[in-house]
Amino acid sequence: MLEILPQIIWFSLLASAIYALVAIGLSLIFGILEFINFAQGDFAMVGAYLFFGFVIEGGLPWWVGIALVVILAALMGVIIEKITFKPVRKSPPFIPLIISIGVGALLQAIMIFKFGGSVKSYRIDGAKAEVYKLFGDTLIITQSQITLMLVTAGLLLGLYLFLKYSKTGTAIRAVADNQDVAAILGVSINKTIGIIFAVGTALAAIAGVMIANEQNLSITMGLSLGVKAFAAVVLGGVGSLPGAIVGAFIIGFSENFIVGLTPIPSSYKDAIVFGLLIIMLFLYPNGLFGAKAEEEARA
């Protein structure tokens, strides 16, 4: 049992990183607009397929592909926000939520129309994964897994610095804190929300490329990702970015430890993880970081 522990810890980190990538975008949008964007996982799916189209089918260099994916995804985010979410900004939060489900379904339909339903991956035929063995073969890691971890760490750090130190980041935080006050102080609400969607969608799209590199492409990949990321956000405290990341790690670690170290088969992991979520929410009704956020708001 113990000899597989290093491997399971590594797999937990990988799963957590993937959930965190989707969860931060979800949390970012919730922080401002206070609705759960169910299309977030599908934004990731679109990013993954666009990269496939540009790089694998189109033969562009990978860095050109990434740049195009980021630009197109940001643009897509802004446009979707303008046409679908902006008109209902003052409506109760379940209305944009339902719209986001519709947007997700539409994106899936477009992608299946464009790319078809067959199995797709970034893997080049005949190429074999580069494998590194550590700790006397008890830990095996691959090049693409290392890339995933580094990119995730970089994106999280970059987002933190952007929100904390850039002028736009400050505006985003101001709008998240209080839209009316921010507007009085001269922050353009529409522009800020547009930027948030651009950033949130671009983040999701890069996440999608990273995830597809690890887990292949699937039209429905966004759905399960979205649900897990949503759980991470709720667990961490809705609207709190560090909370979303911590939530992602709790879910990633608990599902892998439950499957790896107990006789419970992996088909039960969702049931157990979501059961855990319910218990956690009994103990911390606002999520782990939510109570703190509420106190801060009151102070």
Added chain:
Amino acid sequence: MALFHSPISLNLSDMLNKLTRTAGISILGASLMFLLAACADGPIDQPTDTSNDQQVAEESNTLKVGAIFPLTGDGAAYGDPLQKVAQIALEEVNAAGGVNGKEIEFIWEDGKCNGADAANAARKLIEVDQVKVIFGGFCSGETLAVAPLAEAAGVIVLSPGSSSPDITTAGDYIFRNYPSDAKQGKVIGEEANAKGYAKVAMLTEQNDYTIGIQNVFSEHFTGEVISETYLPDDSDFRTALVKLQSEEPDALFINPQTPTKADLIFKQIEEMDWDVDMIGNDVVAGYQDLTTKYAELVEGMLVAEFAFDRSNPDFIALEEEFKTRTGTDLPYGTYASTTYDAVSIVRDMLTVSETDTEAMKNFLYGLSGRTGLSGSLTLDSNGDPNFEHRLETIVGGEVVPYESEGSMMEEGEAMEDESMEEAEA
């Protein structure tokens, strides 16, 4: 009050005799009810009304048949190409005169490879389109969910791809021309015994098709089966695989519902650098892209597919037609052969009767020695075909016939008998 007693209304009512007035009221009432009904189901009924109008217009020259395949989601990896195969077959059938000069039209619905969506699709086909025959489902989960609805409505179900053993007893109106996995699980289980495996690790997706295979395999394999299962939505199998690996099994049986999952599982095994004898189900075997992509990993993998003659010129013609239309190679030859044949079975069945499902049912039960791409088909009293599964293996990315361990079948059987005796002793 003045208005009610206005001379005009009085005059009007005077002019109507009792009989016409009653008739008028009935017509008015009927139209009102019709209007109300139309309003109540407004948007949902709208397209139905148009299709009914079309149906009336085209009644003389089309026969509608429901069709349920997985057209989106991971199952579309086979649902989509096989829908194209069915369309090719349908065009040929119609070009050859259809049914008594009438064309057959398939109303396609997406079963999404799961029971809930397939049941919704079946309800729509049975109640709204009022079809007498459903072609499909394709995934076992689809067909098993459609079966009770079709059975209750007396609608014929003919599946060209569902292989779960449970479909054998799913109902009197439920037929298939693809063999049950009772046979697939059996030949693989017996060969695993012949190879002398004592412990087989099995990674199974939670679906009717895959669970059917696992049950039958476990029944026939005399050694220990270490089972790990995952949900259709899962995409991370690493921890489950590491857990299976730590049990040090003699072989690993990969049992996914779709090639999408198979691809992911292979990738994750490769990344673990795990070298183990492998066994796969026919979803793995039938997708050439997959076996060539992971050629090194799946070399020598034991699989079993339904046996049919791939050198049949008609099958080769189908492969070529598919290639011309789509620009890609035909995947899942086994399923393509049964899908193609099932379309002409539908034609023959409708030729017997266009509406009487009792007569169609009797026709299907009477099918015997019918030649097609998939072979000489006879349906038994459960509506199951006489086809067999054949062991195969993968060499250099190609699926090839398998030479049994003992090279002679008798030897294999003898060994199996011995081990049975040992087990009994």
